[in-house]
Amino acid sequence: MKMRRMAIGAAANSSLLLSSKPNPITIPFSFSLTKTSSFLFSLLTPPRRSLSASSLTSHRHNLSHFGDGDSVAISSECSKMLLKGMTYPELEKWVQSHGYRPGQAMMLWKRMYGNNIWAHHIDELEGLNKDFKKMLNENAEFKALALKEIHTASDGTRKILFTLDDGLVIETVVIPCDRGRTTVCVSSQVGCAMNCQFCYTGRQMGLRRHLTTAEIVEQAVFARRLLTNEVGSITNVVFMGMGEPLHNIDNVIKAADIMVDEQGLQFSPRKVTISTSGLVPQIKRFLQESRCALAVSLNATSDEVRNWIMPINRKYKLDLLLQTLREELCLKNNYKVLFEYVMLEGINDSDGDAERLIELVKGIPCKINLISFNPHSGSLFRPTKEERMIEFRNTLARAGVIVFLRLSRGDDQMAACGQLGKPGTVQAPLLRVPQQFQMAVGSSS
Structure with missing residues (x-):
C-alpha cells in the first residue's frame, strides 16, 4: 500500500539544550569494524568513555566527554x-x-x-x-524541535520526523488503538549504544547523542498538538523509540515528571512507561525516584543467548537483573514490571524457552508482552510464526503468567518496534552467532 506523506517546511529552530552528551556505561566487550575504520564500537572502556564514534558525530558532539543531563535548560x-x-x-x-x-x-x-x-x-x-x-x-x-515530516502507515500509525538544532533527526510514533487509547512512543537518544542484534536503531546508527529534557517532552506536546483532532486524546506515553532511556536517565526522569504533572500534560504515571534493556544500577534509581511504569526488554531465557542478542547482558547477567527487580519491587505497592519478549524464530521461541521463562519471572510481579519481530535490512532474524506465538503464550498462561501478544503496528512505514532510525555511515558490528543457532539464521560464520 502506498504511503501517505506530509512534508512540512522545517522552520529555523535555534534552541539546543546544553549537556546532552552520554554518560558512561561499561560493558565488557570491544569491536572494531575494520583495521582502518575510524569508528570503534566499544563497550569495553575506561570509566570516562563508552563509545567512540568520530565518523558518526560532528565536533560539537564529542562523545569522549560526558555530562549529567541538561541541568540548565538554555538554548x-x-x-x-x-x-x-x-x-x-x-x-x-x-x-x-x-x-x-x-x-x-x-x-x-x-x-x-x-x-x-x-x-x-x-x-x-x-x-x-x-x-x-x-x-x-x-x-x-518555546520550541526544541522542528517538524520535518509525517508518514502514515496503512493501519493509521503515524511516524513523525523531527529535526534538532544540530541537524540530527529523531523519530516519534503515534499509535491509535481501540478502546479510546492512543499511545505516543518517544525517543530518548539519537541512535543507541546497546547494539541489540535485532534492533535497527542500535545496529544501523550507533549512538550520536542524548536527547535533552525539552527534546523529549516536546515529542509528546507535538503529538497532542498535531494529531489529537485526528486520532483522539493521546493517553499513553512509552519511552520505546530511539535509544536506551536509562542510559539518559537524568533527562528521562525529568521529562517523565513533566509529563505527569497534574497541572500540565496530565498523563497518569501508570500510563507513562520507560523501557530498558537492563541497566541494573539505573533500574534501581528509576524505581526509587519515579512514579512511572517500567518495562524490561528480556528477549532470552539464558545468558548465552542474551549475551549474543543483547550485549548489555555481558555486564548485567539475567540473575542479577531479575534479583534486582525482586528486591526493588518488594518496596512498591501495586506495581508490576512489564517484560518485553521479542520472538525470534528458532532462537528464543522453543517449549524449553517458555518453561524457563516461567521459572525466571517467579516472585516478580509482572506482565509479559510477546512481540513479533519486525524485519529490517541487515537483520539475521525471522519472526516467529503466529501459531507458534500463540502456543508459547498459552504455555505461559497455563502457568498463571499474565501474558499478551503484541501485534506489529506501522511496520509498512518502518515505524514498528525496533525499526526506527536512519542508517549512519558506519554500522555497529554484528556479533558472532553461537554455533547452535547458525542454521536458524542461515549463518556460516
Missing part, C-alpha cells in the same frame, strides 16, 4: 531559556527571578501543556500580561 541563541526543559518548580523560580509573580508561571505552564493550547509561540499566550510576554520573547524559547 544556543542569546542564552534564551528553553521553557520545556524545566519542571514547574524550576519555571516558577525562573519567572520570579525576572520579577513576576508565581501565578504568572502557572498561567504560562497551563498554556504550554494544558487547556488544549500546547503553545509553541508567544502569540499563542492569550490572557498573559503584556510585559510578561515581552520578557518571555526576550529571554525564553
